[in-house]
Amino acid sequence: MALNFGDAFVNLMPKLMSSLLVVLQITALAFILAFVLGFLIALGRLSSKKALNAILLVIVEFIRGTPLLVQCFYIYFVFPALFKLMGMSISISAVTAGILGFGLNYACYMSEVIRSAILAVDHGQVEAGLALGFKKSHVMLRFVIPPAVRNSIPVFGNYLITMIKDTSILASISVAEMLLVTKNYAAKTFQTIEAYTLLALLYLIISLPLSQVVRILEKKLNHAKR
Amino acid sequence: MEEQVVFEIKNLKKNFGELQVLRDINMEIRKGEVVCIIGPSGSGKSTFLRCLNLLETATDGQILYEGADITAPKFAAHEYRRKVGMVFQRFNLFLNKSVMKNITVAPMALNKVEKEAAEEEALELLSKVGLKSFAGAYPETLSGGQQQRVAIARALAMHPDVLLFDEPTSALDPELVGDVLEVMRNIAASGMTMIVVTHEMQFAREVSDRVIFMADGYVAEEGTPDGIFTRPKNPRTKEFLARVLKEEEE
């Protein structure tokens, strides 16, 4: 069997490039959503209001306990059906469902990272802030959250890389991302080897530099600590 | 001459769950007094101090500051703490901020002091503690003694009426202790009301107006430095002093 990478490259690459834009768009928006939501969830979980804490704990455990694909399916297929049952009609595009699903899912993981980073900040810093006359909320905002966020950056960097690769599951809800485009191409041309090799290479080309950046960030932050 | 009573502590009790740390504390602190609290570890000295600035909440009893009941529910603790500052055993400088920022952040945010004025005063305070050239440094580059002095400057920047010291030199290498004690001496001389929990007996003897010996959650004995150190009445005081002073001599 003769492999024709040249053909595959010329025919598939343009499609992969435009689907890459979709991937980057979804990842960027979902990541921002996850960061903001994760932050709010972390603060909610740290608050002294027991009811809030309990509700958030249940939500977080539920989302961390079900697969991301199932959650995206739910948002894309089940939510419109549920709304229909209740007499309302909403339409969620596949891309929106992806952004929401990813944002919510990753928010739960990120909230745990932020929460433990906040708890890891030396309590002495908090007491110093309080002793000077700051309200507890101000102490958190000025002296606890900034170092906590800074310490979370390497982990978040890794989450970003993971998210980019995870977008491939959105093929199942018809998002025209890189895997679906490749599947279509391979099904028509039967150039399975060439197509999937190109796909894998493209993922690598995106992930490797990002990993480097995260590693450099990590080094810089460790330097600053000392 | 009767100085104004700043703190009135009545029947103060503090439990941590089953553990009774403060059993029944009664005390008065007057304006301008330098009071040193000494005693064995576990006697509740630090807990008592932290009750005074509400870092701990009393289980029972009352603390009156200038007549106001600070132990009352819904008392505005954060405003109160601007007048009653604290210096911690482990300094607790803000690690992500420079020395200058450490000192100016509270006055600027809470007392609404302008940036230039705050920085000017910060430099003055740094001079007073002997660290004028360290304004731009970050805490991790300073020695323990230097950090503690910055911490004192930070507390002073809020112009408190009272300064609480929670074992300020216990975490320091011996050779650095002297500089910090020197600063504290100067502050005492300027008339600040100070309550100091310490193991530095010499300092207590030389600088304080009154010494309080605490043991097992009670005030076991109190009196003038001379009285406590040379003529302790309570056997526990005697026992404690005998042990501690012998260590100091060594």
Next chain:
Amino acid sequence: MKKKFLGMMLTAVMTVTLCACGSSEPAADSTDTGSGDAASVSDGTVSETLAGYRENGFVIGADLFAPYIYEDEAGEMIGVDYDILVAVLNELGIENIEVKPTAYESVILELNNGNVDCTCDGMYITEERMNQGVYFSDVCYYENDCILIRADSDITSEDDLRDKKMAVCTGSVAADLADAMLADGKIAALDYYTSNDLTFQAVSTGQADCVLCDCFAAAPAMGEDSNLNLKYLDSYTPQLEDAVAGFGFRASEKEFVAEFNAVLNEMKEDGRLQAIFDKWNMSSTVFCGVEEGHTKNLAQ
């Protein structure tokens, strides 16, 4: 005297033998499993093959696949092909019918080896297969494409699709057709899904307005008890025109196949075949009439 008697006896025996030979039908082929011949049933003469099947039973070679032929929860065989085959074979007097699960790729081989007696699963009638020794029945149905829309949809014609979004299963024949439709402006947008059931779900939920798929892939989704609430776009003309399917038999059993076709065509005319299609919620476009359904097997 003895010589004359022997001679008469010999003549008589020869005559009787000649007569007997003359009245028997031309013999069926070597693969005949039947014992005895012309034991005819009430409706006249039957082929030896048929007689053999009546006696010994008939084996269907099937790759179990919905909705052609598959097992229900109770383990019973059901399906479109099963219903058609059983109906025709029963009418031919064959009661003992067995289904032998066979991989699709090997079913023709099994047929030629005599392990199964016919193929099904919507096998296309092609010359290539005829060359492999398969003798096809008349066309049992068309395997063409259809469009599904929501039951409450107001789409009535193909023109209505111009501003609509279509869902299609990636990698299927329908995908190529849908791509062409998109390129020609017959639909406004096209979403790819990784399996058929997801395309149906998408239309049902409203994420797409219509789905283009193979009629036989659609049938399972169209049952009364399916809560997908879809209907066929009846005005749609299938684009796959040449996909005719038939049951495959051995080339040595031409006569039996003729008998089979007779019953099959009868069922086409009196509506029994359509009834089977209706039972399985098939699109109306799969029906192939008698005239156009004659299979021209290669000259044997």
